[in-house]
Amino acid sequence: MAPVKVSKICCIGAGYVGGPTCAVVALRCPHIQVTIVDLNQARIDAWNSPDFNLPIYEPGLVEVVKQARGRNLFFSTNVDKAILEADLIFVSVNTPTKKSGVGAGFAADLNYVESATRRIAAIATSNKIVVEKSTVPCRTAESMRTILEANSKPGTRFDILSNPEFLAEGTAIADLFKPDRVLIGSLQTQEGRDACQSLAEVYANWVPRERILTVGLWSSELSKLAANAMLAQRISSVNALSAICEATGANIDEVAHAVGFDSRIGPKFLRASVGFGGSCFQKDILNLVYLSESLHLPQVAAYWRQVVEMNEYQKSRFSKTVVDTLFNTITGKHIAVLGFAFKADTGDTRESAAISLIRDFLSERAYVTIYDPKVEEAQIWLDLSEAIPGTPLETIKKYVTIVHSALEACKQKEAIVIATEWKEFKEIDWQTVYNQMSKPAFVFDGRMILKADELQKIGFKVKVIGRGDGQ
Numbered sequence: 001m002a003p004v005k006v007s008k009i010c011c012i013g014a015g016y017v018g019g020p021t022c023a024v025v026a027l028r029c030p031h032i033q034v035t036i037v038d039l040n041q042a043r044i045d046a047w048n049s050p051d052f053n054l055p056i057y058e059p060g061l062v063e064v065v066k067q068a069r070g071r072n073l074f075f076s077t078n079v080d081k082a083i084l085e086a087d088l089i090f091v092s093v094n095t096p097t098k099k100s101g102v103g104a105g106f107a108a109d110l111n112y113v114e115s116a117t118r119r120i121a122a123i124a125t126s127n128k129i130v131v132e133k134s135t136v137p138c139r140t141a142e143s144m145r146t147i148l149e150a151n152s153k154p155g156t157r158f159d160i161l162s163n164p165e166f167l168a169e170g171t172a173i174a175d176l177f178k179p180d181r182v183l184i185g186s187l188q189t190q191e192g193r194d195a196c197q198s199l200a201e202v203y204a205n206w207v208p209r210e211r212i213l214t215v216g217l218w219s220s221e222l223s224k225l226a227a228n229a230m231l232a233q234r235i236s237s238v239n240a241l242s243a244i245c246e247a248t249g250a251n252i253d254e255v256a257h258a259v260g261f262d263s264r265i266g267p268k269f270l271r272a273s274v275g276f277g278g279s280c281f282q283k284d285i286l287n288l289v290y291l292s293e294s295l296h297l298p299q300v301a302a303y304w305r306q307v308v309e310m311n312e313y314q315k316s317r318f319s320k321t322v323v324d325t326l327f328n329t330i331t332g333k334h335i336a337v338l339g340f341a342f343k344a345d346t347g348d349t350r351e352s353a354a355i356s357l358i359r360d361f362l363s364e365r366a367y368v369t370i371y372d373p374k375v376e377e378a379q380i381w382l383d384l385s386e387a388i389p390g391t392p393l394e395t396i397k398k399y400v401t402i403v404h405s406a407l408e409a410c411k412q413k414e415a416i417v418i419a420t421e422w423k424e425f426k427e428i429d430w431q432t433v434y435n436q437m438s439k440p441a442f443v444f445d446g447r448m449i450l451k452a453d454e455l456q457k458i459g460f461k462v463k464v465i466g467r468g469d470g471q
């Protein structure tokens with residue numbers, strides 16, 4: 001068998017990965033018909049909305065969808081039809097951390113991957129290349145193959161590839177246009193290599209060949225977990241150093257700059273923060289911890305677990321700084337939290353550090369006013385309800401207010417906390433804010449985005465993550 005020339009692609013899962021990834025495939029490959037399917041009708045309706053009110057916010061995404069939708073890019077809930085027609089199927093469904101049962105709190109919940117795989121097996125009447133796009137534990141492709149082969153119709157063959165996604169939210173479109181690398185894992189058989197080449201040809205429409213890496217299936221699966229673990233490890237390392245900076249008077253910005261100048265270390269991903277968030281870092285590390293434990297490698301598991309523990313410590317350390325600085329009590333005090341998303345340029349709040357901070361403030365019975373330029377109000381209520389189980393939303397609403405501008409949030413507060421590094425927070429009229437605040441007026445910069453010296457000149461008391469007092 002020679003490599004198949006792909007002409008129809010189906011992507012199962014129209015989320016943060018499936019949507020942008022396959023929209024870019026459609027844009028860059030006008031000769032390929034791409035159908036992105038999902039069981040969630042509301043999500044598909046949003047992708048199809050006439051005014052391009054898409055279900056996720058991602059800079060540049062609307063422009064991509066505008067060019068390709070209706071041409072060779074389609075969004076649908078008709079999963080079966082798209083499976084039936086496609087010669088290549090991306091599985092881009094969610095793989096959250098398991099909430100109950102064996103491995104609860106650590107292992108990936110592969111329920112969605114399994115049901116998508118079973119659907120492919122039940123529907124397909126011709127050969128398919130099935131591509132694992134979701135982040136999965138090492139050797140998941142083997143389980144997928146077993147399910148597909150056990151349920152396939154006679155004469156139908158499935159080739160399984162691993163093609164993990166490395167895009168970051170907020171820069172997804174730029175990352176997809178110009179990826180550092182595209183990784184494709186396949187079985188090292190002739191059929192496996194042919195399938196790998198078929199997918200490589202799709203990417204080669206816009207990605208330079210030397211950036212398309214082909215490896216074995218298990219290496220590809222593990223490389224995704226490894227990349228996220230090592231990125232998160234850098235943040236936990238720099239955050240651990242930020243605690244030392246605060247205690248000694250060193251400045252984490254200067255330390256990270258000096259350390260990152262070493263070409264072996266490099267400058268990226270060394271920004272101290274109030275803690276990393278996002279749907280994947282914690283989930284994927286816990287997955288690696290679970291894998292290590294399953295393989296009877298407790299020391300390896302403990303090593304990676306510490307990256308997550310340091311992140312938890314950083315978040316609670318920051319909350320404690322706020323309480324300590326506000327004279328050891330925030331009960332009844334009014335605090336503005338600027339930013340709710342887990343990072344700038346996204347409306348995604350999954351595992352956002354802001355949620356932990358607000359939960360801590362509410363446990364001290366402080367009043368919190370939240371502003372985020374992109375996060376929907378309903379999402380904030382949902383996240384807070386989940387973060388504080390057992391407390392009715394009505395009670396939470398007595399303490400929390402959501403507003404529509406930073407200035408409104410800061411009015412008459414005792415303290416302002418920067419939780420997300422939105423650019424607009426740098427451009428706030430701080431003099432006006434100061435004039436309207438109770439005194440002393442405190443600012444806690446959990447993202448190192450403000451000019452502390454200028455704020456101090458205005459009269460603010462400023463605490464910046466990773467900086468001792470007086471810096």
Ligand SMILES: NC(=O)C1=CN([C@@H]2O[C@H](COP(=O)(O)OP(=O)(O)OC[C@H]3O[C@@H](n4cnc5c(N)ncnc54)[C@H](O)[C@@H]3O)[C@@H](O)[C@H]2O)C=CC1
Pocket residue numbers: 012013014015016017018037038039040043079092093094095112113115116133134135136165166167168169279280
């Ligand atoms: N969010 C991110 O930036 C990145 C995520 N990943 C990985 O990609 C995968 C997907 O992540 P997201 O896109 O963020 O998740 P998501 O939750 O935004 O999207 C997943 C979608 O799959 C749909 N779905 C689930 N089961 C289905 C089924 N059987 N048939 C049809 N649709 C189904 C859900 O309704 C949902 O809309 C995860 O494994 C994640 O770890 C990888 C790189 C980046």
Ligand SMILES: O=C(O)[C@H]1O[C@H](OP(=O)(O)OP(=O)(O)OC[C@H]2O[C@@H](n3ccc(=O)[nH]c3=O)[C@H](O)[C@@H]2O)[C@H](O)[C@@H](O)[C@@H]1O
Pocket residue numbers: 135165166167168169170228231235268269270271272273274275276277278279280281342343344
């Ligand atoms: O698998 C995934 O889901 C993705 O996870 C991350 O992407 P993402 O979570 O979207 O965003 P990042 O830019 O990595 O930021 C993650 C968190 O770390 C924080 N961060 C990042 C960098 C830094 O120097 N300091 C820091 O605190 C961010 O504020 C954010 O809360 C990876 O960067 C992607 O390569 C990967 O594909």
